[in-house]
Every structure is written in C-alpha cells, then in structure tokens.
Amino acid sequence: MFFGFDDDQLAFRDAARDLFEKECPPAVVRAAWEAPAGALDRTVWDRLAEMGVPATLVPEAGDGLGLDEQALVLVLEEAGRAALPHPLVETAAVAAPLVEAAPGPGSGPGPTGSPDPHGLGMVTTNLGGPHVPCAADADRLLLRDDVSGHLHLVDPAAAVLTPVATVDRARRAATVDWQPTPASLVTDDPAAVGAAFDRGAFGTAALLVGLAQRMLDLTVAYVGERRQFGAPVGSFQAVKHHLADALKELAFARPAVHRAAHSLATGADTRERDVSMAKAMASDAARFVGRQALQCHGAIGYTVEHDLHLHLKRSWALAAAWGDAAWHRERVARAIGI
Amino acid sequence: MFFGFDDDQLAFRDAARDLFEKECPPAVVRAAWEAPAGALDRTVWDRLAEMGVPATLVPEAGDGLGLDEQALVLVLEEAGRAALPHPLVETAAVAAPLVEAAPGPGSGPGPTGSPDPHGLGMVTTNLGGPHVPCAADADRLLLRDDVSGHLHLVDPAAAVLTPVATVDRARRAATVDWQPTPASLVTDDPAAVGAAFDRGAFGTAALLVGLAQRMLDLTVAYVGERRQFGAPVGSFQAVKHHLADALKELAFARPAVHRAAHSLATGADTRERDVSMAKAMASDAARFVGRQALQCHGAIGYTVEHDLHLHLKRSWALAAAWGDAAWHRERVARAIGI
C-alpha cells in the first residue's frame, strides 16, 4: 500500500510547474480572453508539446511518453493552477490515447509544426458538453455523434462553428455543426467512448483542484497583507474560518482525484465510481473555495483588474462541464447501490 | 395593512408568560421526565385552564374566550419558551374548536375538577404522529382512524397504551391501540380533519419559535459570562457569527408563524401553504438554533444537569412531529405550482 507519487511523477510535475510559471502567467490567460477565434497564442502549448505532455498517455511505441494517469494528474493540477486556456485535458487525457489506439487522419509532424510525435496537434471535443472549448483554435475536433454515440475526428474546416459568449472568455467556446463520415470514425465502441468521457471528467477534476489551490493561495497571501481595523484581515477569526474550511474541502477532494488517477491507470472495476466521486468533490470544492476567496478578497477581488476572476470563472465553467457535481453524485449513488 | 398584535393579544401573552415563569420553571419540566405514566403534575395546566387558555379558540357562546389563532400564537410561543410538557397545542389548537363545533362526550366541570367550561379536560391526539404525547395523562384522546380518516374522541380507559421510550422523556409518549365506535365519532369531514391537522402544525411551529428563542437567550447569557483565553467566549467572532446566524434564522421564521396565525384566523385560501411554510421554517430554525446553542455552550451544555437539553430535545421531537420540514416544503412546492 502506497498512496503517493514516485520521484519520476514528481519530477514531471515540477517540470510542468516551471513551464507554466514561465510561459503561462496571468497575462497569457488575459490574452486568451481577447485573441480572435483561431488566433490563440501557441507558445505555452508548443513548450508542452516539446515536453511530450499531450502524448503523456501514448505508449512509447507510439512515440508517446508511455506514462499513465498517475503522472498526468499532477501536471493537470499545475495546468489548473495556471488557468491554462489551451485544451490540454481534451488532447492529452481524452483524444491522444484513443486516436493512438485507432489512428485517425494524419500523422508525422503536427499541423502547426509543433513537435507532435503522432500528428494529433491540439484537439478539442464536445464530450464535455455542447460548448466546445478553443473550438476555432484546435487542429482537430473529437466529436461524439449524438445519434450513433460514435466518436469521430474531424477537421475544423469541415465543421461550422458558432461562437458562444461565455462568462470565462478564455474558454473560447463554440457550438459545432458537423456531419460524421465513415472516414472520420475513431471508434464505435461504447466502452471506448465511455472511457474517453471518464478520462475527460477525471482530467477536469484535476484542473479544478489546481484552480482551487491557486485561488486559496492568492487569498491567503492577500489577507496576510491587507489591513483593516489596524490588523491584517487574515487575523480576524471569521476570515480564518472561511479559509480553514476552504483548505479542508480542498484537502479532502484532492485524494479522491488522485485515487481516480490510480483507478484509471489500473483499469479498476470501480473506475467509473471513482472518477465520479473525484469530479463531484473537485467541482464542489472549487466552487466553495472560489466563494470564500471572493468574499475574503472583498471589493478588490470583485474586479476584472485583479487576477482572481480568471481562476474563479474558469472554475465555474469546469465545475459544470463534463457532468456537474449532481450528475456525478447520481452515478456514485448507483454505484453504491442506492 | 398592520402586521402586528393588538393590546389585548399582547396582554394575553404577558399573562401567559408570567404564569409560565411562575408555574413552569425547568424543575417542572424535569418532573415531567420522571413522573410515572398518568401522574403528570397538573398545577400549571389548572392555572392555564383558569385563564381559559385551553378554550382560547372556543366561542364565548361556548364559554370559551372567543379569540383566534392570532391571540393563541403568542401564548404558544411562551409555552415553547417554558418547554411546557402538557399537550396545550393538542387541546387548545386542535381539539377544543373541533369538539366545541361537535360536542363530544361529557360537559360541565372537567374530569379532574379543573375549571373547564366545556368539559373537555386535557386532550391529546395522534394527528401529529404515531407517538401520542402525554397519552396516559390526558383526559381524552382525539384519534384519527387510519382506515376511515375520521376523528374520534376516546376515553383513555377504552384504549391500550404502549409507552414509547423517547429521547425527550417529557414527551411522555405512547402508541395507542383502539377501536372507533359510532358514539366516539367527532367528525367524518375530511376538511375538518385537515383543518385540525393544520392548526396542530401551526401550533407546533409556534412552540418551536418559543423553544428556539429560549435556547438563544440561554446561550447569549452563557457566552457573556463564560470566560476562556482571558475574555468572554461571546467576544470571539466565531461565536458571534454562530449566534448572529441563529438570530437571523429565528427572526425570519417568526413572521411566517404569525402570518400562518392570521391565515387560519381569517380562513385565507392560502392557509395550508402558509401553515406549511411556518412549520418548515420554524422546524429548521429551531434545529439550527439548537445546534448553535449546544456548540456555543460546549461541554457544559452537553450534560443533563444543564437545562439546555430540556429545550434541545423537545425541539428535535417537535421539528419532526406534525410533518417535518421536508414534508411541509413539499406541500409548499405544490402550492406554488412546482
């Protein structure tokens, strides 16, 4: 029994953290709010690709890193901390293992010239909900056909994108109108589709843990400096208790996400239940931490000039995407036989 | 528009408060925990009967006080503050108006010789749930026949009582095994039975408001005296916020109970909805205030030597009786068309 991470996994996380601190500061997230559809800056994505992160779950035989969800989960937490606007979960957790298993169109160097061992590029998907993130920016769209339930890999040029004005503009979301063709089919296996969804829900849970951690960190730092009534705001018991509860909810959600990584990596019978528990707890924890963070920041956090809102709005969107907490609790309820 | 009480109603409340302070101190409640079945001391009840409280809703023509629920509600809040163990709601709110409308057995002086204009004595009922309070102590049992739904007034001697060990022993509860007879019938009118239930739920909501008020008062007094860390416990922000929330929940539940009194007194179309809103809010407020009261008392409140538990356990029992908060919210949901 060992509920922790090995040195390689921790080193992978640290490398990702360094990368995000350098390449994905709040300015990059703000740029993603403003950039026209299709013009998302790829610098941080290219660095991730050089690290092989999008291909984390792809076997070495397929020129991937040959790692599993237990390595990916820590990197995704870091992506959440940075509020990375790019579709990393959609590409690395959802599409890459699938497409590798059933190679879709293309191969060789990625469409954008970014290093890309298996020619997948940056992929987004409608599996997490109708608002497809970075739809106009991605190289490929992994689309579930509502009629057949089958998954297809589609060239964005072959689809009609209708932008959606989302509260978090860095979602860069659109609805997608498209037609499946035999050539675009990736899989018609319901189990494979379900597994892809579960990897997406799990990856989103990891992002939420990272987003929540960052909101908590920002708040702890702020209430330590901000003085009112002649004392740091953080010295008032009400603020202490808000943040102690935020810490608690986050501290107990994180192990659930890590366990889900293990269940997916080992193909445990309980993986659906474990993914749902992780997504439910991470969604609720992120919403709760976000509320405490905003309240403890006060008016200073209630502006678009402060960085908090970048994480806050992302956490709202992701808590609702890939099945909200209630949807996943429902799946847990079935799994425990009630 | 006048959402308040007139001088007579307030004077009636004050008289009841004086009576309870004199005749129903905690010692009387504790005695009700210990007295054998059938041996509940009647002193406070006899004083109430002298005041005419059990006959509050009985017309003057029937030798009652000829008042309505708007007068009764304040007296019931006082009964709650005192944690009166006697079945005042069952007698004054539920049975008296019914039996007066359709005189049941007996009349003239009450069976115990206590002043009793219409010979009803002390009545209890199974309308509020299967555990009939003070079943062995009452003079009459107002029983709903589960088969027909009709209401009967039964002599306790004609029923088999099985005591129930309740957490609040002052409930003095029993289940009742009995047979309806034509002679014992009080009403077969579903509307009358429903109205009797609503008056019971309303009266219980008023008791809960009084119980909660008393628990809040006890706690405010205690945290003002109790010193820890060199300061009164009540000067700590966490304690302040617990009790501010308790105050808030109670302060917003009370007007709902007063409005229910008005709706019943005036026969408003919305009376069912208003009674359910009152019982739901009073039940939740009492449970919430009780939790804060116990937590703010700490270990000192967590003993049977402190009086808090007398009110705490009564509030648990009454929050669940006459339909719990969820049952009444359900009725409100139907009333507002969802």
Added chain:
Amino acid sequence: MDLSWSESEQAFRAEARAWLEENLAAWHAEHGGRDAIASGDTRTGFAQHLTWERRLHDGGWAAVSWPTAYGGRDASLWEWLIFEEEYHRVDAPPRVTQNGIFLLAPTVFEFGTPAQQAHILPRMAAAEDLWCQGWSEPDAGSDLAAISSRATRDEGGWRLDGQKTWTTRGAFCTHLFGLFRTDPTSERHRGLSYLLVPLDTAGVTVRGFGRLDGDEGFADVFFDDAFLADDAAPGGVLLGDEGAGWQVAMATTGSERGLTLRSPGRFLATAARLIELYRAHSAPRLRERVAEAWMRAEAYRLFTLDTVTRLAGGAVMGADSSINKIWWSELDCELHELALELLGPDAEVEGPWSKGWQFSLSGPIYAGTNEIQRNIAAERVLGLPRR
C-alpha cells in the same frame, strides 16, 4: 393584524401597474427592443437607462415616497412597498439613480438644510444631477473609519486631496457625496465631514474600471488639490455639521442595509422567474431547494411588513437592519445559484441569470460585508461583548 390593502392602496397599485406596463414597453420600443438595451453599468447602457429615469420622473414615479414638491407623490411606506413590488414584477430596469435616490436622499431629508433639499432633491429626481457614493478608499473598505482623503479649509471653500475607489457608476455620474477628513489631527470616526462634490470640479479625475462581470461599473475618483467652493451648490457643499460626517454617513448606511435599498419585491420577482425556469427544466432534485428559496423571499416580505408596521408606529430601523442585509444578500446568491444549476451547461453563457449571479456575489460584500453585519447583529442586537 390586517394584511389587506386599503382601497386607496389598491388603486395606487393599479395605477402603478398600468403606468409601468405601458411605459416599460414604450421605453423598450424607443431603443429598438429590450435586447438592444445594454447594462446600466456600461457607458451606452447608462445613457439608455437615463431615458427611463426621466420617464419615471415625468410620470411622478421617480421617488414615490418624497413630497410632491421635490418630484415625489407623498406615498406612504406601504405604497412604496407596493410600487417596488409592481416595479420588479414587470422586471423594470435597475435604477441607475439608485445611489442618489435611495442612499443620499434619506440623508438629505434628515440632515440637509431647506435650501439644500430644495436644490438637490428635485434635480436628483429628474436625473439631472447623478450622484455616486464616495466612501471606500484603497485602504478603507470594511473599515470605513480609516478614510484618509482630506478636505483642507481654504478661502471660501475646501481643497480636496486623496482617492476614492469602487465608486459604483462613478464614471457616468455628475456628482459625488463623500466622506473627507476635515480635521487633519483627527483619527478614525472623528473629524470627518460629509461633502457634496460636483465631479466637474477642477482637480477631480474619474477613471472607470471593470467589475467582476466586466462592466465599467466601478470607478476610482482622484482628488488632486481640487478646490470645492462653499457656494458650488445652493445651500452649500457640507451636509450636516463640519466634523459630524460619521454620524451623517451612518444614517445612510442604515438605509443601505435596511429598508430602502433592496425591497422584497425584487426577490419575489426573481423567485417567480426561478419558478418559471424550474417549470421549463424539470429537475426534481432541485424542487425542495426552489420551494425553500421561494419561502425565504416570502419570509423577507413578511419580515418587511413587520418592520414597516413598527416604523409606521414610530419605531426606528435599528441594528436589526444587519440581519436584514445578510438575509437578502444570501437569498439573492441562492436564487441565482439555483437558476445556474437548472441551466446546466448553458449557465456559463452571458445572459440575465449569469449576470445576475455575478452581481449577487457582490451582495455579501458591499454595504458592509456580511462578516461586519454579523458582528453588528451579535454586538448590538444580542449584546455580545466586543473584543
């Protein structure tokens, strides 16, 4: 108890309803339909909303509880409640004149000289003067007494220096009412004065910035040796006595937290829209919470009836305005949270519910954070000891 409305109150309601329905439709049409009207917290939307404010004024509905002489109609508190219910029932727009009419005006009625009342109130009701609140400063948020903006006495007026911030709609207003330290030697609550400042005064700079929802609803107001002449306005620029600014301001926070700013009608209307939304997306798991939210909005109405009954009986709004503010601000969050849960994936789309949700999150912060309100309730209502 008498929970019925008198014939004249019913007539008042009928008149208000008819006027609101007709004029709201006309106002929407005037701007090319409801959807063509932007948020009142944007530059464009503010201008559009001013045309609504002027309609209200022309109809005599801008400030119903004021004397007719000042542009009101001498309505009772009860009639004011009725008007608010009708106003929100038809989903009429937020009042961009709110900080003047709901916050400054009660203070002017209480502390203003007849000359000030005669000058300020009619122009406020007519939306000619547009008032914003200049209280918070970068270092004085919850802790209002930490104000450091100075007003230094000078020949025939005051010289203003300092910065106010989070000033709602400050970038679109013409006037600011604010607290300034007029006694340089004073500390905390003492030595503050309540000044009325035209924003076109030389040395005053306003910079609008985005609230959480991105609208330019906030502003910084910078005072750089700005000279505010005593006669900048008839009746003078000082409201109440010099040095008495704190007491004067507290009267305004009373109305901010208490009765006048957020009436029950507002939340009952939101609850009604939530119930419609629930019917559209049946989600049984939320049924009980929707019913609870409706009950809490209704309980707020009943609590207010109780308050108005007491005020009508001569009582004054006390510290229990603090639990009032906690109640409506948390209720507003829950009403919108439920709507977002009902909307599911569409919750993230810009729209009335997502916008209302973001606005609701400011409720527990503005007008004194709910943490401060809980302190007040505990200390002044329950009498718990201060630290």
Added chain:
Amino acid sequence: MDLSWSESEQAFRAEARAWLEENLAAWHAEHGGRDAIASGDTRTGFAQHLTWERRLHDGGWAAVSWPTAYGGRDASLWEWLIFEEEYHRVDAPPRVTQNGIFLLAPTVFEFGTPAQQAHILPRMAAAEDLWCQGWSEPDAGSDLAAISSRATRDEGGWRLDGQKTWTTRGAFCTHLFGLFRTDPTSERHRGLSYLLVPLDTAGVTVRGFGRLDGDEGFADVFFDDAFLADDAAPGGVLLGDEGAGWQVAMATTGSERGLTLRSPGRFLATAARLIELYRAHSAPRLRERVAEAWMRAEAYRLFTLDTVTRLAGGAVMGADSSINKIWWSELDCELHELALELLGPDAEVEGPWSKGWQFSLSGPIYAGTNEIQRNIAAERVLGLPRR
C-alpha cells in the same frame, strides 16, 4: 501508487475478521444477547464491556500496533487500519479503554521511562488499569492552559488540590492521567506537569454525572489535599519532565485529533449502515445526500491512506490533524442526521441511531472545539497571522 494489500496484510485481515466474528458472537451470548448489553458509559454496561476488553487482550487484539511484549502484536500502521476496518465492520463495541490505549499510550511510548512503559502498558492492554483523562476543569475547557489544579511538592510526593471535570467514564476508571500546576508561580502553558494518579488515592473523590444522552459518561474528579507518592507506581507518577506537562500533553492531543482516535473504518461502517437504512426507507429526496455522505466517509479513508503513507515515509502528523478532526466530527453528525431524517417519527425513539446522533454532537466539541481547530488550521497550516 499501490493501493493493494500485501499477502501478509490480507492474511492479517482474514485472521482479524475470523476472530472478531467468533468472539463478538461469543461475547453477546455470554451476556444473554446483544440487546442485554448496556451502554459502556453506564455502570452496568462498563462492567459488561470490560469482559470484551479482556477477550480482546487474550486474543492479542487489544492494541495491535504495540510491541508483543506489552500485549500488542507489532502491527504496522497499515495493519492497524485494517484491524479498525474489520472491527467497525462487525459493529464491535466502543472501546471503554480508549482513553488509555488511544490517548495515554502514545504519550507513554514517547515520554515514558522503560520502567513506566513496562508497568503501565501491559496492565492497560489487559484492562487491569483503566485510565481516564484529567484535563478539563470548570474554567479550563477550550482554554486548557487555564488549568488551576495544583500539585504541591511534599516529602516524597505531591499534594493535589483542585477539580477536573467532563472526565469521560471517570466514575468507572481506576487511574487518571492529568495536567497539574506544579510551579505555583507559573502561568498558562508553563509550570504544568503530567501526572499519573491512582483514583483510590486518599483525598480523591469522583462524582459521575449524566451526559447529553443521560448516561453517566462524565465525572467530576475532586482533589482535596490528596497525597500522590512518587512511588505510587513503578517508574514514578510523573510522565515526562516536571514543568514540561504542556509539551507532553500536546503529543496526546495530536493523537486525539489525528490518526489514532477515530479511524476511517468507523465512519465507513456507519455509512454502510446508513445505506442499508436508506434501502429500507426509500426516500429519494435524501439519495443525493446519502451518496455525498458515503463519498465523505470514503474521502476520509483516502485522506488517511495519504497520511499513513507520509508517516510511513518518516513524516510526522502536523497541524493538518486539525482539519482531519473537523472532517470526521462533522461527517459523523451528517451521517446520523440523515439516519434520523430517514427514520422520521421514529427518530425520537431511544435506539442506536438516536444515541449515535447525540454522541455525534459531542464530536465538534471534545478534543478541542472545531472553532479551535479552525484557528489552528488557519494559523499553522495556512500561516494566517494571529490576533
């Protein structure tokens, strides 16, 4: 990660399960059936539960993680977790020896001399010496440092004066471990010593009284010039150094709040019983909350696996034991609250759920109130400034 149990751990689980099932049945039979066994917090029940404690000891299960020499079986923390899961799975009785084995023992291992360990631990494991905790005083509850009970140095021992209270099962125990002020000039955390006191010492009076549920689970312990001889026990009556009582005691609160007192197995077993109860009374409105409660029990298990992994790696249980205590105490309340909602009118009947509910309400109070825990988490984990 490796979330599988080794073969030896699986064998350990099988052995524990078999022993517990057989002996629990035998113990019930010994007393005329499960329902004939009273609460361990009553005089009768305590005696009945002692026979269970002696069975555990005879089987070598009284303190699995202790060295065999002291009556344990050298089990690893992992095996201890397994044993706890199995113990609660069969719904074995609460440990009336808990305050000795779970609270005092870890401190004895850390601070006791070999002589003290050799004397105290085996007798504790055998339930020959029954230990209660003498910390709280009428004026020292959350504020433990306010202790005023004195131990005055006297020829060959200590003279004890003062009062301890809320001493769990004090009326049934034989020994007390407690904090006494040994330096009369000292204040707060300084000058306290950790003493081991036989309750039959002349001058010591114990008065049991009823907890919230009415059981005689609490006691006052009065010390009236009681002479505690240095040689009252082999190795002496002082645990740790004279005057170092606070540091020694903090080690015990660590285990109280942290790993050893309330293991995940306890709450997983309650959650399993709650799920059965839900199946018996289908109440769809509670389905989501029951699932959430199960998740929280399971999350506590995972959090503990993470903790034990770190402890096994040499880390020490730190201030995060404070959020641990908040989590399980609030979870216990919610699990029982849900059961009562499922039971409806029967919730008020004396029984395992209503008793468990009342006990759960003590969780946020004992072992340092959850308000204190939140302070600790905020100050020591998050590093927020003290007042």
